[in-house]
Amino acid sequence: MLIEHHNRGIKIIDIRKARIRDRKMTYNWLYYSDFSDYLNDLGGISKEAIPSYEYYKKEEYMDFYFDDSQPDKGRAYIIVCKKNGKIEDIGIISYTSFHLLDKITEFDIWLKKLSLTGHGYGTKALLRLVETVRDLGYEKVIIRPSKHNKRAIKSYQKAGFIQEELEPKNYYLSEYIPKYSDGDYESGGDVFMVLKL
Numbered sequence: 802m803l804i805e806h807h808n809r810g811i812k813i814i815d816i817r818k819a820r821i822r823d824r825k826m827t828y829n830w831l832y833y834s835d836f837s838d839y840l841n842d843l844g845g846i847s848k849e850a851i852p853s854y855e856y857y858k859k860e861e862y863m864d865f866y867f868d869d870s871q872p873d874k875g876r877a878y879i880i881v882c883k884k885n886g887k888i889e890d891i892g893i894i895s896y897t898s899f900h901l902l903d904k905i906t907e908f909d910i911w912l913k914k915l916s917l918t919g920h921g922y923g924t925k926a927l928l929r930l931v932e933t934v935r936d937l938g939y940e941k942v943i944i945r946p947s948k949h950n951k952r953a954i955k956s957y958q959k960a961g962f963i964q965e966e967l968e969p970k971n972y973y974l975s976e977y978i979p980k981y982s983d984g985d986y987e988s989g990g991d992v993f994m995v996l997k998l
């Protein structure tokens with residue numbers, strides 16, 4: 802009773818494994834939330850060019866992120882906020898490894914709406930996934946925000962990521978260098994950040 806009283810109002814940020822049934826909402830948070838115009842702009846994605854959900858399922862967040870079929874390739878987690886016995890889904894965070902050298906993985910993260918940003922939730926989720934991938938045996942995590950996305954960069958710094966000059970062959974499998982080494986933004990448009998575990 803005392804503990805319950807004491808904890809009232811405290812928010813706990815945690816992550817849980819995402820399931821196939823969670824995928825559609827993560828798509829909507831990314832492309833149709835109140836920060837999507839901003840993110841799409843950074844990524845050079847016009848309104849007409851927003852990827853379809855079919856494309857998202859086939860090319861961006863494939864089944865293995867949600868069904869435990871290929872954990873060595875990647876996995877997605879739902880960020881949850883627990884408060885007063887209630888649990889709310891507030892974002893998604895994932896690791897992806899299929900394109901990178903052994904023991905290196907890449908994170909991606911977004912919350913579900915603008916009002917949830919700036920409260921430390923994203924940073925807490927990053928720290929949770931860092932623990933998870935450390936337990937899986939990874940030694941380095943990379944993340945590549947747009948150089949204009951100051952909020953994301955600040956959050957990643959708080960989680961321990963350090964900016965580095967990218968030498969693609971030290972991170973990417975050679976066959977993926979042409980496709981991925983430039984990152985998600987125009988060449989030179991991102992900040993390459995590394996966390997050593």
Ligand SMILES: CC(C)(COP(=O)(O)OP(=O)(O)OC[C@H]1O[C@@H](n2cnc3c(N)ncnc32)[C@H](O)[C@@H]1OP(=O)(O)O)[C@@H](O)C(=O)NCCC(=O)NCCS
Pocket residue numbers: 836840910911912913917918919920921922923924925945946947950951952953955956959
């Ligand atoms: C990126 C994201 C996951 C970070 O999570 P978060 O919970 O917002 O991060 P935090 O609140 O821990 O940290 C953000 C920091 O940036 C600061 N910040 C916010 N806006 C800023 C701005 N315009 N310029 C500089 N710093 C800014 C905040 O004050 C905070 O720092 P503080 O703790 O020292 O005050 C979240 O903001 C998000 O989902 N954004 C939209 C989607 C996105 O950009 N995803 C990343 C794609 S790479």
